[in-house]
Amino acid sequence: MRALKGSRASWLRYVAVIAAAACAHSALGQSTSQSSRAGTSKEKEGQSSAPTIDAATGKVLNTAIEAMTAEKYAEAQAAIGTLNLEKLSPYERSKAEQILFNISYVQEKYADARGHLQKAIDAGGLNEQEISGARYQFAQLYMTEEKWKEGAAALEEWFKTAMNPNSAAYYLLAVAYYQMDQYDKALPPAKKAVELMDKPNEGWVGLLLALYLQKDNYKEAVPLLQRLIAIVPDKKTYWMQLSAVYGQQEDYPNALAIMQLAYGAGLVTDDAELRRLADLLLFNDVPYRGAQVLETAIEKKAVNIDDKLYEKLANCWIAAGELDKSIVPLQKGAELAPTGEMYVRLGEVNIQREDWPAAQSALERGLNKGQLKDAANAQMLMGITLFNENKFADAKTWFQRSAQSDKHRQMSRGYIQLIESKT
Secondary structure, X not given: OHHHHOOHHHHHHHHHHHHHHHHHHHHHXXXXXXXXXXXXXXXXXXXXXXXXXXXXXXHHHHHHHHXXXXXXXXXXXXXXXXXXXXXXXXXXXXXXXXXXXXXHHHOOOHHHHHHHHHHHHHOOOOOHHHHHHHHXXXXXXXXXXXXXXXXXXXXXXXXXXXXXXXXXXXXXXXXXXXXXXXXXHHHHHXXXXXXXXXXXXXXXXXXXXXXXXXXXXXXXXXXXXXXXXHHOOOOHHHHHHHHHHHXXXXXXXXXXXXXXXXXXXXXXXXXXXXXXXXXXHHXXXXXXXXXXXXXXXXXXXXXXXXXXXXXXXXXXXXXXXXXXXXXXXXXXXXXXOOOOHHHHHHHHHHHHOOOHHHHHHHHHHHHHHOOXXXXXXXXXXXXXXXXXXXXXXXXXXXXXXXXXXXXXHHXXXXXXXXXXXXX
């Protein structure tokens, strides 16, 4: 989770805030020192004043902050080392420990940083809001080190007293549980993070989406994917996922609609994506468009050429009633295929076209290539082809072979009887 570490610049900006506060407290410390010698009416009345920093201590803290801002960490630490921390006031001690925390953090000394945070809290100089912030940082450090169990525990403790936690805190807790594969525990904070976010955040919505997909909750995944597409419309992953989720819900019209929109936007470019689009077009009774998609992909060399691709293209043309256009892809696919199945398919199409010589040639090649799932069907088709060529003796031989199959026995015997009645 390197993203949780934050940039060095952002942490130096945080340091600059502390620097400004320290300067103000230093000036306030000087005036308070003077007024304390004279005594004030408020002190006489027993009323407490705001926490202050002694002028000398403030000067040292400012020196440390300036060195740290300049990325001179050794000098910053040396400056703090000149202080006797045990003799500082609780407020001064807490501020010193906060500076030491930042020095350790920017150097990625996270164990030391946690130690300084705890000392800042234990010193007793922080108010409730500052203590809450320190405990939150404590949890963040565990996340930075990918110590998910410790980070989750620290955040859970922080949530018990935190006032109006923001979306980032819920997101961190969800991340910790997600990293530990505790998806049920990750889901509530992930939902809360998305509910509370001020502006669309791809990572937070994406985490919630991942949790729903982990549970096969496709209904809840759909609106999240729609939000992600709105956030990053050029990221095709979300378009493909949304189409796939609609497919899981058997909502094939929407599955196709999303793929078509993505295709129109130039996002459907990979081999598998183009084939899936063609499948969806074929399934949704738009086979002609499916064939066009595949032919364009072949022309642009966007797909790998194999027998399955040609078979898919041929099926689109056949479903579109364009039998003549299916011949070339069937021939090319049959040549590449390891079995004779596509030659048999080519023979079937030529039978439909009543091109008997072409049908005979294709069936012969299919039977010779072999490894057919239903050889008897090819034999029967050969008989039908030869019958229509008036080659009755040869046709009868093939029908006798196909009649050995229970599946094709009745039709084959019917042709045999017809042949016998003609001869």
